[in-house]
Amino acid sequence: MKVRTAAAWGAVAVAVAVAIAIATAGCTPRLADPGLFAEAEYLILEQRFEEAIPLLRRFLVSYPDHAGAHYYLGRCYFAARDQFWLAIAQGELETALNQFYASGGVSPIERFDDTYFALICHLDIAKIQLKRALFLLESGAPRELCRALLADAREMVERARGIDPESPDVETIEGMVEELARVLGEAGPAGETAPPPRRVI
Numbered sequence: 001m002k003v004r005t006a007a008a009w010g011a012v013a014v015a016v017a018v019a020i021a022i023a024t025a026g027c028t029p030r031l032a033d034p035g036l037f038a039e040a041e042y043l044i045l046e047q048r049f050e051e052a053i054p055l056l057r058r059f060l061v062s063y064p065d066h067a068g069a070h071y072y073l074g075r076c077y078f079a080a081r082d083q084f085w086l087a088i089a090q091g092e093l094e095t096a097l098n099q100f101y102a103s104g105g106v107s108p109i110e111r112f113d114d115t116y117f118a119l120i121c122h123l124d125i126a127k128i129q130l131k132r133a134l135f136l137l138e139s140g141a142p143r144e145l146c147r148a149l150l151a152d153a154r155e156m157v158e159r160a161r162g163i164d165p166e167s168p169d170v171e172t173i174e175g176m177v178e179e180l181a182r183v184l185g186e187a188g189p190a191g192e193t194a195p196p197p198r199r200v201i
Contacts, residue, residue, distance in 0.1 A: 034059075037069055041109075049076040067099035068108030071121060078128055084135075090128045097121045119163045123173050126156035130176055133184075143184055150184065153177050 036059040043052040056073040063069065074092030077085035100108070100117060107117035133149035154177055161170050 034063075037063075037066070040069075040072060044072055044075065047079070049079045050082070052076050053080075065099050065103070066108055067096045067103065067117075070096035070099060071109065071117070075124065078124065078131075086128050086132050086135075090125055093121050093125050093128070115164055119160050119167055119169065122156045122160040122163065123169055126153040126160070126173050126177070129153035129156065130173075130180060133180060137180075137183070146180075146184055150177065150180055 036055045040052040040055040040059065043049070043055070053073065053076045056069050056076065060066065060069050060073070070092045074089045074096060077083075077089035077092060097118070100106075100121070105114055105118070107114045109117060112120065129149045129152045133146040133153070136149070137143070137146045153173075157170060157174050157177055160167065160173070164170065
């Protein structure tokens with residue numbers, strides 16, 4: 001039986017390292033320009049949502065844990081005029097929340113403080129649920145489906161209230177939830193009936 005010397009083991013280690021380096025050469029992904037996020041944010045503030053989507057997607061290939069990019073992508077999918085991407089929008093917003101909490105609850109968007117980032121994610125998910133419920137209602141779907149989405153929207157509003165009980169945004173979305181609840185025949189204040197619900201934007 002041959003016993004390898006330290007020099008022989010060293011040569012094996014170098015050979016393995018070289019083989020790994022050769023095998024992975026060129027496989028390191030190039031990071032997207034961090035400026036893509038700022039460019040996408042500018043487009044979003046200009047309400048050019050469809051133009052921002054490809055920039056955010058390219059940015060997220062390199063920075064998949066960036067909660068701000070997921071949030072903005074969710075907002076773009078929600079606001080897109082020519083597409084109906086509500087489920088995708090909700091998934092992006094939920095990912096944004098998960099990444100936000102995983103990173104210690106620090107807002108990834110400079111213009112949002114930590115509380116507002118968490119609040120707006122929850123309220124935007126509530127708005128998506130309301131928009132889905134309204135679409136189903138107008139399409140003649142069973143009201144039970146609409147009520148399930150309404151319950152999800154209520155839950156998001158309550159979570160938002162837990163984050164910032166004084167936020168006027170919580171009251172606004174809660175009003176939309178209650179308006180749709182009355183349309184669906186759920187008990188409203190003093191049993192009043194409501195006009196058709198407002199469009200959720």
